[in-house]
Amino acid sequence: MLLEKMTFGEIQAALAEGRHDVVVPCGAVEQHGRHLPLDVDAVHADRLAQEVAGRLGTALVAPTIRVGVSPHHMAFPGTISLRPETFEAVCSDYCRSLAAHGFRTILCFSAHGGNFAPLAEMEQRLDDLVGPDCRVLVFADLLGLVRVWRSCVEDGGGDPDHVGGHADVAESSVYAHLRPGDVRTDQLARGYRGPVDDAVLERLFTGGIGALSDTGVMGDPHGFSEAIGALCVQRVADVIAGHFTERMALGDT
16 A cells, blocks of 8 residues: 555556555644654654545555645744745655556645645646646645544543644644654643634744744643544544545546
8 A cells, every 4th residue: 555665566566456546645844842743743644644545445655745834833943844835846746756657646635734725725736737647636624624623532532622733632642542652741731722713723824833822732632542543533534535535536626
């Protein structure tokens, strides 16, 4: 399933068998409060890509684009941010390469919120780039995923009001599930606790997270659990795979 773990002959055989779909996951290397490492979004993207590909049944998985568009986190040490035009250049080269090898549907998604708007904005250009025999589809419903997280936290016995979208109870639970023991439990701190809507996201992406939270957290990580994290991964993968399945069935470009 993972392109980087396959030989070219194995990929050639997979294409010959009709496996023409490929998932391109995007992540980030950025601060996630004092209790989570910088690789949260990249690790999350790695796992979601495999879950999504498994649900689709025919897709292979390209290597995660590990660094993303994160200027709103640059006030915190360690964050590495790509300019939107750099991110698009990388995505373009991925898509151009994959299309050249015979993949016919390239499915892009992100586990980092800062990549959602750039991906949505470049979708048509990427689709035009790969030509008429290939199509590029993007999943970019950030607020929809926050709603999924809230339902998962509530169903998992946590407080849905602790969901804020970044280093919160949901994301901390996801990382605890994927990297057991790596959450710094002695460093948990709450951050912004208000509503998460388009206006708040605008403040976040234009003014930086410091305009909303001095801890680097959107929400509250208290109450996180591996069980909530497992539920979040499964339901988010369901939503992303469902989006791609529907658009492929409709012939959407």
